[in-house]
Amino acid sequence: MVRFLGGLVGLFFAGMLLLSFIWGAVSYVSDPPAATAEHEFHLHPRQIAWSFNGPLGKYDNAQLQRGFQVYSEVCSACHSLHQVSFRSLADLGYNEAEIKAIAKARQVPAVDPNTGEATTREGVPSDKFPLVYPNDVAAAAANNNAIPPDLSLMAKARHDGANYIHSLLTGFSEQPAELLRKFPDAKTPEGLHYNPYFANLNLAMAPPLTAEGQVTYGEGQPKPTVDQMAQDVSAFLMWTAEPKMEARKSTGIGVLIFLIFGTVLAYLSYQNIWAGKEH
């Protein structure tokens, strides 16, 4: 009885699926899905040889500091970093006085101790980076209805994050003539910017890094080309997204050495105990 009923259920589901398949295949052949500009012109990020690639890779503190500079002077006009606290900048090699100065230069929300009204005060190292806009409505109003996302986790919130950010920042271009010829309807709308690395090709953000020397790097640092600035800020955002990466990797090496040693011992004791026992 179980087998009979089961067989009926199986025939029913398999039958419906085969019908669905035939129906789908017929419409696929007779009316193939139209190609889209996204499908044909979207590009995967270019691969950069980051210092933090690989199981032993570490952050390059000089690069992170340059990236922080790019963030502060360019990105932070619109993008917040609200998961990151000032004190964690110590990871980048800043000393206490420098961190205090960085925090002090930023106003964070506070309550006026005399009136109880909302106000702001100078930041201290234990504060997090303040929001740029008081809320999403204000952010949208100031940016042609597109809300600039918080960047704290951006490098983990996109596939291949650091490469993606670098490619996106350096990938703005004119719309290719071929695209417009093939997809006349896909013209980049007014107020958006063509970028083949962005999922739907048209991005609200204008190219933020446009000229060499837009940010002035300190003595002994590489030339601030657009590509260099984009790499530096991408590395910095990888750090904001994964600040514990170095601890993670070094712990991992120790754990692996311990586990391999333990597993060899376990294997030897397994062989020893089973010796002479055919199995």
Next chain:
Amino acid sequence: MSFPWAEHYTPKNPVMKWVDERLPLPRLVYNAVGAGYPVPRNLNYFWNFGVLAGVALTIQLVTGIILAMHYAANAGVAFDSVEHIMRDVNSGWLLRYAHANGASFFFIVVYLHIFRGLFFGSYKAPREMVWLLGVVIFLLMMATAFMGYVLPWGQMSFWGAQVITGLFSAIPVIGEPIHTWLLGGFAPGNASLNRFFSLHYLLPFVIAGVIVLHIWSLHIPGSSNPTGVEVKGPQDTVPFHPYYTAKDGFGLGIFLILFALVLFFAPNSMGHPDNYIAANPLSTPAHIVPEWYFWPFYAILRAFTMDLTIPFTGLVIIPAKLLGVLAMFASILLLFFLSWIDTSPVRSGKYRPLFKKFFVLLVIDVLVLGYCGGAPAEEPYVMISQLAAAYYFAHFLIILPIIASIERPDPLPGSITEAVLAKSKNKNDAVDAAPAAAAAE
């Protein structure tokens, strides 16, 4: 515990004697995982995965309980509290990555454990109850994992909850009220997050309880083995301890090495990047996909694209969405009936030439379903998953009973010991034959 020749517990240490007389816990441990449990001597490495699943559950319990000390189940702060764990809690990143990847590894070992059972016929008499309880554990795991994935309150958490609870709204008439009741609202919100957290904390202990029953029922007939031939006497078995504790120890080492490789060097490789974006009810992700371990079932859900209608009238009997939901649940529930669907008296797939071929097809089929479930709902993935899902149902519900009645199994060994000795004899013959062949030339 089970066999008459099992060694009986006689405490040597006076303290143990004292305890055992008052509470026979030492006896229980001795009989369950000690020298008092005789186990077939020929188990291969596929028999390691039960113990590994137990270890994986333990890792989840320990890391989860500590994470719960730092996590805040409130829709306003849940996402930030996870980032607080990642940044400010001592070794918080380790706990969270261990818990998130631990779930994946739990499913990896459980899937291997299930396929071991499917190939070696572990679901057949007299172990039906072991199998039934195993399917219950699997269902509880899926519920727990789904609710756990909602807790970080990222984009995939939110939209995954929306889609999966939305499945219930496909039920006619009472579907919508059930959907609202499950979520505690019309869309995932604070009420949903709180109840999911509560249940996510509860269910692992329910799983632990069912595991006790699973092992208890296993100890009545004793473990199966790769030949599928029952134990005939003491020469066929070895005591669980030290033989299988040693073998499991080695297996555990390999498991932990693989786990550590992912946990420390690619901790986000099995997650979706969108879950690092805070939940936003106003912005739907381009592709909503569950975690990888649900992909085969997700593919079955999405494979139904045609309503069941009365031909030429256009009357819809069952809409496609409901068909998908029914099929998805059926794809798991059919496992409950497996012991009675596959009536072949031979347990082990080793001695079933026809079954073996279809088993390989099933493995490929489930992998294909998994791939399609993770891909966007576009052609050709939908068509591939339709064929693969059709095979999935046909395999269990049509092909297995047919094989059972037409197949001519290979001859079975007389006993486990006979199989073991034949195997080592072949090995020795091969070693002896090599120099002999060389000499002949």
